[in-house]
Amino acid sequence: MQIISHPSPNFGDRLGGHRPELIVLHYTAMTDLGKTLARLCDPRVQVSAHYLITKGGAIYHLVDEAKRAWHAGQGQWGGRGDVNSRSIGIELENSGFEPFSAPQMQALTLLLIAVQNRHAIAPKGVIGHSDMAPDRKSDPGARFDWCALAMRGLSVWPSLYVKQVPVAKFFGAARAFGYSVDDEAQILSAFRLRFRPQASGPLAFEDAALAVDLANRFAVDAPLKPA
Ligand SMILES: [Zn+2]
Known part of the structure; x- marks a missing residue:
């Protein structure tokens, strides 16, 4: 390097x-x-x-x-x-x-x-x-x-296994992962820009499933630095 x-x-x-x-x-x-x-x-x-x-x-x-x-x-x-x-x-x-x-x-x-x-x-x-x-x-x-x-173990990515998750769970999960603005439309567009750049239209169960998976495994409430 x-x-x-x-x-x-x-x-x-x-x-x-x-x-x-x-x-x-x-x-x-x-x-x-x-x-x-x-x-x-x-x-x-x-x-x-x-x-x-x-x-x-x-x-x-x-x-x-x-x-x-x-x-x-x-x-x-x-x-x-x-x-x-x-x-x-x-x-x-x-x-x-x-x-x-x-x-x-x-x-x-x-x-x-x-x-x-x-x-x-x-x-x-x-x-x-x-x-x-x-x-x-x-x-x-x-x-x-x-x-x-x-x-390469250098960032995080949601599981490709997508199951039916209520769309209402999306915003809580996205906030648990780290998104911190108030505007829900801005959270959805930022989330998709990174994790579903091909997606458009209203909030879908795929968004919720990926966000819940990220929140379960990589919630920001846990210390950002490894123990
Ligand atoms: Zn910049």
Whole structure:
């Protein structure tokens, strides 16, 4: 794993004594790598991430993991705010409308293994920006292969065994898993973006079955860090 040091001035101290318990994945929605790096290092813009992974699989290290990078913004996961103080942010060079390349996913895999080991972050602590800010964010988007990450033990994925579950159980289960906004439509769209990107239409029993399975196995009420 080759890591290129490219320090950004856009960071501060983690607040409230928080340590990384989440890893938040993003796409850059930009096509020019030079401009992307310049933006993530521009003090006037006040955005950054700990890492940026290019389409070719190069990993740029922008902010020290001990510091609070500015990638998450307003939002919550598991009812906990100030996600920046609780997380490591990883930007993936991607427009949002294209597949993520094999070298990029390989680099992400190696980086996640290293970061999760360093901070004892459980697979369920690896989330998308859209999970913690469903009202305003849709990255890493419908093209991101969460299932592949889960198969490598680096994130979570619901059981493919779908049984009839009352649709009314969906929102309680999705909240137990971590979704924390009030608006139910936003929860459903964020959930589907990650777990059923092909789905549309009203809430269905498949949504409820997958959410209940995730809540049963990966509820956020349990400590995010392994015991
Ligand atoms: Zn983002």
